[in-house]
Amino acid sequence: MTSTGTGPHRLSRMIRAVVFDVGECLVNETTEYGTWADWLGVPRHTFSAMFGAVIARGLDYRETFQVFAPGFDLTEQREKRAEVGQAERFGEEDLYPDVRPALGKLRDDGLWVGIAGNQTVxxxxxxxxxxxxxxxxxxxxxxxxxxxxPGFFRCVVENAPCEAEEILYVGDRLDNDIAPAVTMGLRTALIRRGPWGIIQQDAPEADSLPTMRIDSLSELPGRIARFNAEATLL
Known part of the structure; x- marks a missing residue:
């Protein structure tokens, strides 16, 4: 179940913008990592198991590739895949089902909605x-x-039409999304899905650091409305 609370933040300003991470927040990456296993010539379940083990140890997920191909250069291999017509891809079928309804409802509610993640051009x-x-x-x-x-989140603030503490950044990772966003003064929502979301869910900071925790993006419009209603009372 989700938890309430505001983490280290005071309820002072309303949330006016919501910015979403991409992988495992909007996009189910099962297909993407499956094709990497195929590219490496490794059974998909073996690749997935090692991927989870690497994350659980707190290592960079790219270490997974090194297990099967020492010296593996992800950027170089991405280009090689593209050259032979096997570029990384995702489509409508890879979006989580709650994505379009949630983003649409947030915009209908008058919030500015952005998408910003660690992704290629x-x-x-x-x-x-x-x-x-x-x-x-x-x-x-x-x-x-x-x-x-922190420069990434500085760019988020510079591109949003409001102040840092009026932005809610939604992500599945404590280390890559929530902690650095909080450092830059943003509100945060930690979503419990994907490898990181599940593996990191019981970390002590998973309850104390985010502004809110959610299990689905469909929860966001209501959670934000309640947050903003409380903010107006202060």
Whole structure:
């Protein structure tokens, strides 16, 4: 179940903008990582098991590739895949079912909606082609800085039409999404899904750090409405 609470934040300003991470927040990455297992010539369940083990140890997920192919360069291999017509891809079928309804409802409620994650230029193009109900789509490649670098969240603030504490950043990772966003003064929502969301759910900071915890994006409009109603009373 979800938890309430406001983490380390005071209820002082209303949330006026919501910005979403991409992988495992909007996009189910099962297909993407499955194709990487195929590319490496590794059974998909074996790759998935090692992926989870790497995350559980607190290591960079890219260490998974090193287990099966020492010296593996992810950027280089992405280009090799593209050259042979096997570029990483995702489509409408890879979106979680709650994505379009939630983003649409947030915009209908008058909130500014953005999408910003650690993605390639190619992935950014795919996201834009999906015509999601949002006001901004940006990637780490667009900005030249990746999470968890504070500079990424500085770009989020610079592109949103409000102050940092009026922005809610929604992500599945404590380390890459929630902690650095909080450091930059943003509100945060931790969603419990995907490998990181499940593995990190019992970490002590999972309850204390985010502004709110959710199990589905469909919870956001109501949670934000309640948050803003309380904020107006202070």
């Amino acid at each position: 190619r992935a950014g193009g795919v996201l834009r082609s999906l015509d999601l109900p949002c006001d901004m789509i940006a990637t780490s490649d667009d900005w030249g800085v990746s999470k968890p670098d």
